[in-house]
Amino acid sequence: MVLEKVTQDACFGCGACVVACSQGVLSLKINEDGFLFPELLGECTACGLCESVCPVLHPPRVETKAEVFAGFSFSKNLRVWSSSGGVFLSIGLNFVLKGKVSGVVFDNDFYQARHVLTSDPREVLQFSGSKYVQSNSTSALRAMKNSKGPFLFSGTPCQIAGIQNLIAQGILQGDFLLVDLFCHGVPSYLLWWSYLDFLRQKVGRILQIEQRVKLRDWHLFHCRVFGDRGVYLKSFLDDPFMFFYLRNYFLRNCCYQCPFRGLRSCADLRLGHFWGVFFAQDRLGTSLVAAFTDKGLRWLIEDEDIFLQSMPAEIVPASQALHLSRPVNAESAFLSLRHGTSIEDIFRKNFIWEWRKKKIRSVLFSFVERNPRLKIIRKIVKYLWRG
Ligand SMILES: Cc1cc2nc3c(=O)[nH]c(=O)nc-3n(C[C@H](O)[C@H](O)[C@H](O)COP(=O)(O)OP(=O)(O)OC[C@H]3O[C@@H](n4cnc5c(N)ncnc54)[C@H](O)[C@@H]3O)c2cc1C
């Protein structure tokens, strides 16, 4: 049985074992550290099915070669609603004419994110925008198990690895287009829930959360929250959740040793943000797109609503982190969170100076990045501010 062989530290929380379980006795629950982990709720017959689909025990084949593009939707609306270039929405809206699409939404109370499966284009629009917490994919995967495709599933690379194993075992059947992300990692729900408490103090009952709003500039994105008592609007540089997330605090353990960084994927397509000088003047958002399979490439180039520009694969390591290090004080910060210290208090007591330094640096760098003629100054700034 999978729980005897996979530790909580190694588990991705992908949910494949839960969907495979022959007795339906596994469920994906949030553990005391705030991470999704399978739990045994009934009698196990030791059939071994859950083990056979676990990507930790049986890593599926990972592709490392891809055709790489910069891309964005020709529709300004789709682009503005999306996290980067709106490539996902464009493909998703085309796909839903032929099959079903699975993407991520928040629950009504924002307590958790989850995958849903739909054939309704209006629901596909709800998938736009990154939700920076781990989504529970099990009910969407069960819906796929019980219905006919073709299916488009979009999720984190480790969720796709679980799906590849479910397909290989014949538990999921049909035609799949699998889309993953250049994935930074997923933070603990303890951080997310503490952030929700912080937001409720500002805006009352939360009605809508947008974690990547493009106001003036896509590079300097904002977090916007609507509540029944007001609106919270902060640049990502001033938002405590984004501060911790982007500084690699409170992430799931496996994310620090993720086997899917850079160009390593089990999906057909991978999407991310196209950082760097090429589209530095762009205000609306550009996606970094990698096609690992012919099927992925076909869906991409046959989509007449997407602008595509071929790029060398070397652009990927230049714009995406290939390794993620755990900050030295990550464990003590996690202990404070576990003991109920609020996100605001942890931030104020231990991180205010780091935040000030980071903010000045980010503003400086983003200004220099967007002015290629300042390359020499950039080099000097980098040299003076190294480490
Ligand atoms: C947790 C997470 C970490 C990421 N880390 C990076 C990174 O380090 N570097 C980078 O370049 N890009 C990262 N991305 C991807 C980036 O934010 C955009 O999603 C991507 O550029 C695609 O943009 P888009 O405009 O095409 O579509 P978007 O509007 O972003 O929609 C893309 C798709 O993401 C799916 N999605 C949203 N939230 C989740 C979730 N919690 N889990 C699984 N799927 C989800 C939606 O269902 C939708 O299908 C990350 C995304 C997530 C969710």
Ligand code: SF4
């Ligand atoms: S061994 Fe079989 S019955 Fe037991 S949890 Fe795994 S899949 Fe379910």
Ligand code: SF4
């Ligand atoms: S299948 Fe996924 S959720 Fe289940 S134990 Fe393995 S990694 Fe964890």
Ligand code: SF4
């Ligand atoms: S960083 Fe890797 S292990 Fe963590 S959620 Fe993303 S794909 Fe999964």
